[in-house]
Amino acid sequence: MQVRIACAGLAAGALLIAGTLVYSAQLPVFSGVGPDAQAYGAAEHFPLGPLATAFEKRYMVATFSHFDSLYPVHIVSPASHSWAFQRPAAVPELTYVHAGTHYSLKDYLAHMPVTGLLIAKDDQILFEGYQYARSDQDRFTSQSIAKTIVGMLVGVAASEHAITSTADPASKYVPELKDSAYGNATVLDLLHMSSGVTCPIEDQTSGTFSLQTLTHECKQAVPPGTRFRYSAADSQVLGLIVSRAVQMPLARYLQQKVWQNIGVESKATWTIDASGQELAFCCFNATLRDYGRFARLLAFDGAWNGKQLIPRQWLS
Numbered sequence: 001m002q003v004r005i006a007c008a009g010l011a012a013g014a015l016l017i018a019g020t021l022v023y024s025a026q027l028p029v030f031s032g033v034g035p036d037a038q039a040y041g042a043a044e045h046f047p048l049g050p051l052a053t054a055f056e057k058r059y060m061v062a063t064f065s066h067f068d069s070l071y072p073v074h075i076v077s078p079a080s081h082s083w084a085f086q087r088p089a090a091v092p093e094l095t096y097v098h099a100g101t102h103y104s105l106k107d108y109l110a111h112m113p114v115t116g117l118l119i120a121k122d123d124q125i126l127f128e129g130y131q132y133a134r135s136d137q138d139r140f141t142s143q144s145i146a147k148t149i150v151g152m153l154v155g156v157a158a159s160e161h162a163i164t165s166t167a168d169p170a171s172k173y174v175p176e177l178k179d180s181a182y183g184n185a186t187v188l189d190l191l192h193m194s195s196g197v198t199c200p201i202e203d204q205t206s207g208t209f210s211l212q213t214l215t216h217e218c219k220q221a222v223p224p225g226t227r228f229r230y231s232a233a234d235s236q237v238l239g240l241i242v243s244r245a246v247q248m249p250l251a252r253y254l255q256q257k258v259w260q261n262i263g264v265e266s267k268a269t270w271t272i273d274a275s276g277q278e279l280a281f282c283c284f285n286a287t288l289r290d291y292g293r294f295a296r297l298l299a300f301d302g303a304w305n306g307k308q309l310i311p312r313q314w315l316s
Contacts, residue, residue, distance in 0.1 A: 083263025155314030239280025
């Protein structure tokens with residue numbers, strides 16, 4: 001038994017139609033409202049603001065469901081034939097315990113604001129709902145899910161011998177890093193976020209990691225492989241390694257090796273920087289059902305309907 005949850009947006013929230021919470025297993029539930037909707041811009045139909053104000057509360061709903069309208073992206077095309085989830089005849093009772101108290105899905109949705117929520121078990125969607133006028137056609141922005149995608153692609157590239165060893169230094173694939181703090185960090189160090197490198201930009205609220213930044217502004221704090229430190233920059237270097245090793249953008253490699261093979265139904269996008277490199281640490285954008293397909297792939301150890309897309313040992 002496998003259970004997967006895809007949750008997009010602000011957090012979670014009641015899905016209301018004419019003031020009544022509606023559950024449907026057969027079709028997604030859509031709502032134009034949500035908790036604190038006025039603060040999120042309901043009166044202006046949840047507007048998409050300019051970049052300078054994109055992360056203000058009144059713009060957040062649109063920002064995180066139309067991120068690829070604000071920033072340049074690479075396209076990840078859908079499959080020619082999509083794989084469909086099944087749906088039960090009725091929504092089962094879904095409950096959970098928090099701080100010693102039992103709650104229902106209705107309780108959860110009533111107290112937590114979210115733009116979209118999808119719950120799947122095995123091959124069935126048990127619940128799918130959208131609010132704040134979002135829909136199943138919107139592409140929701142991931143944050144660190146992108147890091148997981150990059151880690152998966154490292155495994156695929158290794159299985160194809162494009163990356164010959166996780167003991168290889170980053171500079172083997174990205175020669176520009178040779179004399180930098182990242183030059184001697186191995187692929188394994190980067191996967192474990194133990195490069196020992198710190199970058200000033202990681203202390204800021206936003207930004208990207210250009211090669212200029214990675215080579216000149218990031219400094220060695222501790223020896224590689226000795227200490228874990230959650231690092232967006234480590235993931236960005238991994239993304240550079242994969243794209244150089246396979247000689248194509250991350251988005252295209254994902255499309256060819258994984259995304260189309262799991263029968264995704266909608267276009268996805270991946271935000272890129274000024275050089276055209278994907279932001280390997282964030283900002284992959286997809287629909288909820290396609291995130292659900294991705295979750296199903298991980299739940300079954302990288303196998304999709306009998307075909308191993310990501311080496312099982314790599315995921316283990």
